[in-house]
Every structure is written in C-alpha cells, then in structure tokens.
Amino acid sequence: MPQCPMHRSISSFILKDCIMAKIGVFICHCGENIGAKVDCTKLAATMGEHPGVAIAVDYKYFCSDPGQESVKRAIRENNLTGVVVAACSPRMHEATFRKACAEAGLNPYMCEIANIREQCSWVHNDPVMATEKAADITRSMVEKVKRNNNLQPIEVPVTRRALVIGGGIAGIQAALDIANAGQEVVLVEREPTLGGHMAQLSETFPTLDCSQCIMTPRMVEAAQHPKLRLLTYAEVVGVDGYIGNFHVKVKMKARYVDTESCTGCGDCITKCPNKKISSEFDCGLGKRPAIYTPFAQSVPNKPIIDKANCTYFKNGKCKVCVKVCQLNSINFEMQDEFIDLEIGAIVVATGFQVQDNSVYGEYGYGKYKDIINGLQFERLASASGPTSGKILRPSDGKEPETIVFIQCAGSRDPSKGVRYCSKICCMYTAKHAMLYAHKVHGGKSNIFYMDIRAAGKGYDEFTRRAIEDDEASYLRGRVSKVWEENGKLMVRGVDTLLGKPVVIAADMVVLATAMVSQPDAKDFAKTIGIGYDEYGFFNEAHLKLRPVESSTAGIFLAGACQSPKDIPDSVAQASASASKILALFSKEKLEREPVVATNNEATCAGCWGCVLACPYNAIDKKDILDRSGKVIKRVASVNPGLCQGCGTCVSFCRSNSLDLAGFTEKQIFAEVMGL
Amino acid sequence: MSEPFEPKIVAFVCTYCTYAGADLAGTSRLKYAPNVRIVRLPCTGRISPMFILKALQKGADGVLVSGCHPGDCHFTHGNYHARRRWTVFRALLEFTGIPLERVKFSWISAAEGGKFADFMNSVTEDIRKLGPFDQYQRLINETEAPATL
Numbered sequence: 001m002p003q004c005p006m007h008r009s010i011s012s013f014i015l016k017d018c019i020m021a022k023i024g025v026f027i028c029h030c031g032e033n034i035g036a037k038v039d040c041t042k043l044a045a046t047m048g049e050h051p052g053v054a055i056a057v058d059y060k061y062f063c064s065d066p067g068q069e070s071v072k073r074a075i076r077e078n079n080l081t082g083v084v085v086a087a088c089s090p091r092m093h094e095a096t097f098r099k100a101c102a103e104a105g106l107n108p109y110m111c112e113i114a115n116i117r118e119q120c121s122w123v124h125n126d127p128v129m130a131t132e133k134a135a136d137i138t139r140s141m142v143e144k145v146k147r148n149n150n151l152q153p154i155e156v157p158v159t160r161r162a163l164v165i166g167g168g169i170a171g172i173q174a175a176l177d178i179a180n181a182g183q184e185v186v187l188v189e190r191e192p193t194l195g196g197h198m199a200q201l202s203e204t205f206p207t208l209d210c211s212q213c214i215m216t217p218r219m220v221e222a223a224q225h226p227k228l229r230l231l232t233y234a235e236v237v238g239v240d241g242y243i244g245n246f247h248v249k250v251k252m253k254a255r256y257v258d259t260e261s262c263t264g265c266g267d268c269i270t271k272c273p274n275k276k277i278s279s280e281f282d283c284g285l286g287k288r289p290a291i292y293t294p295f296a297q298s299v300p301n302k303p304i305i306d307k308a309n310c311t312y313f314k315n316g317k318c319k320v321c322v323k324v325c326q327l328n329s330i331n332f333e334m335q336d337e338f339i340d341l342e343i344g345a346i347v348v349a350t351g352f353q354v355q356d357n358s359v360y361g362e363y364g365y366g367k368y369k370d371i372i373n374g375l376q377f378e379r380l381a382s383a384s385g386p387t388s389g390k391i392l393r394p395s396d397g398k399e400p401e402t403i404v405f406i407q408c409a410g411s412r413d414p415s416k417g418v419r420y421c422s423k424i425c426c427m428y429t430a431k432h433a434m435l436y437a438h439k440v441h442g443g444k445s446n447i448f449y450m451d452i453r454a455a456g457k458g459y460d461e462f463t464r465r466a467i468e469d470d471e472a473s474y475l476r477g478r479v480s481k482v483w484e485e486n487g488k489l490m491v492r493g494v495d496t497l498l499g500k501p502v503v504i505a506a507d508m509v510v511l512a513t514a515m516v517s518q519p520d521a522k523d524f525a526k527t528i529g530i531g532y533d534e535y536g537f538f539n540e541a542h543l544k545l546r547p548v549e550s551s552t553a554g555i556f557l558a559g560a561c562q563s564p565k566d567i568p569d570s571v572a573q574a575s576a577s578a579s580k581i582l583a584l585f586s587k588e589k590l591e592r593e594p595v596v597a598t599n600n601e602a603t604c605a606g607c608w609g610c611v612l613a614c615p616y617n618a619i620d621k622k623d624i625l626d627r628s629g630k631v632i633k634r635v636a637s638v639n640p641g642l643c644q645g646c647g648t649c650v651s652f653c654r655s656n657s658l659d660l661a662g663f664t665e666k667q668i669f670a671e672v673m674g675l
Numbered sequence: 676m677s678e679p680f681e682p683k684i685v686a687f688v689c690t691y692c693t694y695a696g697a698d699l700a701g702t703s704r705l706k707y708a709p710n711v712r713i714v715r716l717p718c719t720g721r722i723s724p725m726f727i728l729k730a731l732q733k734g735a736d737g738v739l740v741s742g743c744h745p746g747d748c749h750f751t752h753g754n755y756h757a758r759r760r761w762t763v764f765r766a767l768l769e770f771t772g773i774p775l776e777r778v779k780f781s782w783i784s785a786a787e788g789g790k791f792a793d794f795m796n797s798v799t800e801d802i803r804k805l806g807p808f809d810q811y812q813r814l815i816n817e818t819e820a821p822a823t824l
Contacts, residue, residue: 133709675735
C-alpha cells in the first residue's frame, strides 16, 4: 500500500487526510515559460504515482478558458477532494483557479498553487535540477492540500464613510470625488487651512495657469459640500479596526478662536501688536502676526492663535484681539479636543516636505540671504506672496539681473541620502526661468542641470520654450561652490559639454531642492498601520498593479506621500483612490479571506501569550460558564472580524490550542514533510 | 571525482515580502541555485521553531527564515516577534548541538529580487561547505523502528 510520507504509523487523521484523498494535479506549461525548463510530462507522471493523487495532467495553458474547463471537468469526473495547480505564482492566478474550483462544486480553499514558474523555471538553468525542484514543490503542495479544510469567506459590514488625511490637492480631489458620488467623507488637515503645497505655488507647469486660481475654488467646494465634513487644524492620532470598520481618533488642536461665531472679519489680525513672526506659508520670506490666517484665501477663513508667539500666552498681558473682536470669539481657555470617528476606508494624502538645503554647506543656503529654494521662489513669483509677485532679492529688495538655478540640489545624490529623482524639479526650474524672463526683462538665467527629465504631456515642449523663447541658458554640470564677492554670489561649476569650469557672478541662486517625505511620516505610518520605504514614502501594495492601495486593506494612498509627484499625477492617484473606495462602498457587506486564527477552547490554558502577541487586539478573554452561571474557565477568543491572519499568536500558543485556518500546523508540517 | 554535494534547503518566508521578492527575482529572470524549497506563510510571526526542527529532521541540510524588514511588516510587528523568537531559539539550537550556521535569518523585501537571488546563492554555498546534515537522521535511525503502515 502506498505510504504517506507524513505518517510513520496509523493515526486518526490518516484515513481522511490520505487514504480518502483524491487530489488532482494540473501542471501548466505556461507556453514555453515553464515547459522549456521543467519536463512537465515527466512531472505529471511522477505526481500521478504519488499517494492520494487521483489524476495528474499537464497542459499548455491552464489559465485559458479550455484549461480551466478541463480542471472543472476533472473535478466533477473524479470527485476530487483537492486541487493543486503547478503553474505561476499564487499571486497571479490563485483567485482564477479557486473560482474555477468553486464553479465545479469544490470548496475554493481546497485549491493550492505550486509556484513552479517564478520560483523555479524562470530562475534555474539546469532542466534536471529544475524538474526535480518542481516535483518537490508540487509534492509538498499535494501534501498540504490533503489537509486543507473547507473554509467560508468571512462577511463583514461596511461603514460607508471615508476618511481623507491631508488637505492638499490630492486629499481635496479624493474627498470631493467620494462626496460627489454621494458618500460621506471626513477630510482632516493638520494645518489651519486646506491647500497644502499647491496653494503656495505661483504658476503651474506646463500651462502657466495660476495655481491659486485653480486651487481655491476646489478648496471652497470642499468646505461647502454637504457630504463633506472638514476638520482643519486636526491630526489623526489613532487608527484601530480593519477594512470597512476603522475606529479613528482625531485630535482637534486648540485654535483659541471659536470658529462657529467667528466671521473671519480680520480685525484681530490687523490689530495684533506682534507682527514680526516669520510666515510658514511664505517660507520665511514674509511676516505674519500671532493671530493669523496662513493666506488670504484660507479655507476656513478663520484665524488661529500661534500659542508659542502670542504675547498673552508668553506674558499674561495683551488681549488686544479679545478687545477688538465684537463677537467674543477669542477663547484663551480652549483645550485640545479628541473626537472618535467610525470609518470604512481611508485615503492617506499627507504630502511631502522640501529637503533642508543646509545639507549642502558648499552652496551656502542659510548663510547668504539671496540663496533660496524652489518653494521660496514660488512665493516670490506668486501674486499673493511677500513681494506681490515681483522677483526681488530677499537681502536688499533689488531686482536680480542674473539668477543661477541649480537642479538636483539634493535629488539623485546618494551622499545626501536621496538616491531618487524628485521628478518635478526639471519642470519647475524651467518654469522659474520663464517666469523670471517674463517679470524681469533682460534678466539672465543660468541653469545647471544633470539631465532634463521632462516626460509628460506638453512637458518637453515646455522646457524647449524656456530654452528657445525665454533664453534660459542650460549648462550641463554640477556646481561645486557658491560664495559672496563684492555683493555678488559667485557660482563655480562645470560645463561638461564644453569641458570647462565656469564661474558665474549672480544676484540670486535658486536651489531645486529634493522632495522628501514628511519628517514624521514613519511614525504616522506606524500609527495607521501601513508600510513605508527607506525614505519614508508610503509603500503601495504593488508598484505596478496596485499603485494606489497601501499594504493594509482599506487604506489607500494619494499624492506625494507615496513618491515625488506633480499635480496631474497626484490628482490622478487621488481619483483612483476615490474610485477604489466607491467600489468598496458599493456593497452592503465585504467578503474577506477566511485566513483567521481559531482557538480550541478545550485545551486553551488561558496564559494570554496570544493576547500580548496579537498586533490587532483581536483576541479577547472569554468566560466559560457552567450551568449555574459560575465561571469555570477563562479562555482566549479570536474575533474573526479583527483577525488579519498573520498567525503570530499560533506560534506563541503554549498549549497548541490556536491554529490558523489555511496555514494550520498540520498543513505546514505536511508541506515540510512533502519536500 | 565525485559529484559536488547538492544541499537541500528549506526556506520559511512570509508571503508579503520575501515570497514577493522571490517572485520578483523570477519575473526579473535572475538565476540562482536551485537548492532552496520555499514554504509560504502569511508572516514570519507564524513560524514556529518546530517547523525549523521538522525540516532538519526531514533531511534538510539547512533552513532559512526570511521576512519583511523591521518596521515594514504587513502585520505591523509579526517580524519583531519572529526576531525575538529566533534569538531564544538560537540558544536551544546550540543546546541540542545543531550548528547555528545551518539556520539563516534574513530580511528581504518585495522589492529586493536581486538580494533574494544573491542570498539564495550565498546560503547554498555556505551549506554546501558545511556538508550534509546527517546527525539528526542518525539519531532517528538509532531510536525509532522503521515505519510501517
């Protein structure tokens, strides 16, 4: 009698697991992809002799319609109890074949994939070794599938309310798309106003339309939308739960101004005596009072008090704002408040920061006033900026006659920890050169660049216009040093096309600074439970095929928090996230994989090791009562709605009571034994 | 001269990082040693030390465990549990006399197909140098009667 490799002697499981098993093994050639390296016919013959295998066949393409039909037919004709498809990665076609099994009347979780393409035929050269390995992989999956159990997908309810974190263009777009589809949205922004970085920009490439002109109507629309609840000056501090059922805690930071009664008249702002505070919105180029709105079109247009700089908070005296406010909206006693939200899905659109240029000591950023970064140039060029749109030197307010732009000031420089391309700098530097040419006639712009990366609709034409129409002089090379001499900024670099070092006397230097992740991005990722890369940008579930989903189900990404992006890309990703969420909300209930932990209450000793181990707080303590209602035992109980199926608790369990459906101890031991 | 020794290595990997990294090595058509057999698990947190011992008992010459980088775990911190368990398990391995070099631990993300291929090669080379692992098998043969059904 054929012997099961798992069992050395008869046990109670052997009958069901092995003797009664009728497994079908389907070996796919995948055209030449597998067939060229793995001898599929021989593999089928080997597997056919394996105990418990009722049928083993090979075929050119099992994922094709006739291929799937033949699997279904085999299941019906042979009354198969399990199916192993030896083909590509389960990440590709597990769902396909599980569906085929279900259509043939077999529980879909009785189907397993043996990965003999990505992890065998594609990576090995020797056909003999590859065939041997493929046989091992397939055999181990057969042993596993013999011990699979019929599982049913878990249904969970969906809270039809989305949360969007971040009120920049990506966040606003996602929130509006969801709200316009008739679903509730909560938009949380940690700054006092919506707008993000886009509100700071002057004109936008490649059309040179004014950023605020296209941005502020979207901000107002978001604030007035009946389906959209706007929480500004608020931060998400905790996320629990799971897809469809998140519990979110939001901290409403104290504004010290009652937004209900305040009309935004601005009397307090004009009367505030402390007006010498560096404006964050103007990137330090302008000043603001201690009670302020970040910019004129802020949404909501209600001021906040900057506690750190307010004279009253510092000295206990002043209260000028209280005296001038006719509506008594100022409240110095205001405290931070916490609100709890029930949320079904989340869009993370927390944006980016510009890199701190002081990492380049040789460029003298911070040392010389007239060396600024790209975002500061945007504020200079913006009509709402500190100079009302005139390009003036921060040091003496004179018009610069020559500007040097330095591209890749941070990007593509491994020595400064930024290996990636920030993607937008080539375009905005070309734009800056154009704006400068339009505003300062006769102004000379020199641009040091490494490569001009202008991929995008109308982008290359745009950079050509900067060069050809607006006479920007592009020098291919890096800058080694910037220093001051006779009131000029001397820029020493190299023109590699001429093969010569150059020194340019400039009035202003603009650094095309790298886009980096928010400084607290990693901590935030841990708060909400998503992954991030080495730079602090959030990880997508799949770089190519699932670019807007995070690795956590129900949490989506939009904008530059995922990677450096320009406005069109951010908007596209935001709309994609919104449509994913709308698809999620289109159902009453969600189905999810039944890969969850289960507990054997008879053997559970109640040591609570699992409770400590569980990352999702999915394990509770449950009382077992006798008939009189007396507690006779306390055991662990897994909430299948919260359990995500990592199985950490299972390997913690001292009494072997916990197990993970789909990856049971028995299945894995069998898999190992089959290898 | 005899054939070079081809070790058999069992890898316990998480499905979100290292398994995806192995798939990436495949889609990138990187070539590596065919000695490793992968057992896919949801998370490295699922890996019980018993799996490793079972693999060695079954005749594996080496075992490797690989998951997401610290901080990157799909299940937020399953890999930290795996790492802690591994630290304790090392002591047990030493106690039982199984050479520590036979069990490897590593972090390979879904984006690191190249690292996966290199790691497979280096582990295979290391285990090949150590030679076949037969201590366990000898022990079993001495203590257990032959299996019958």
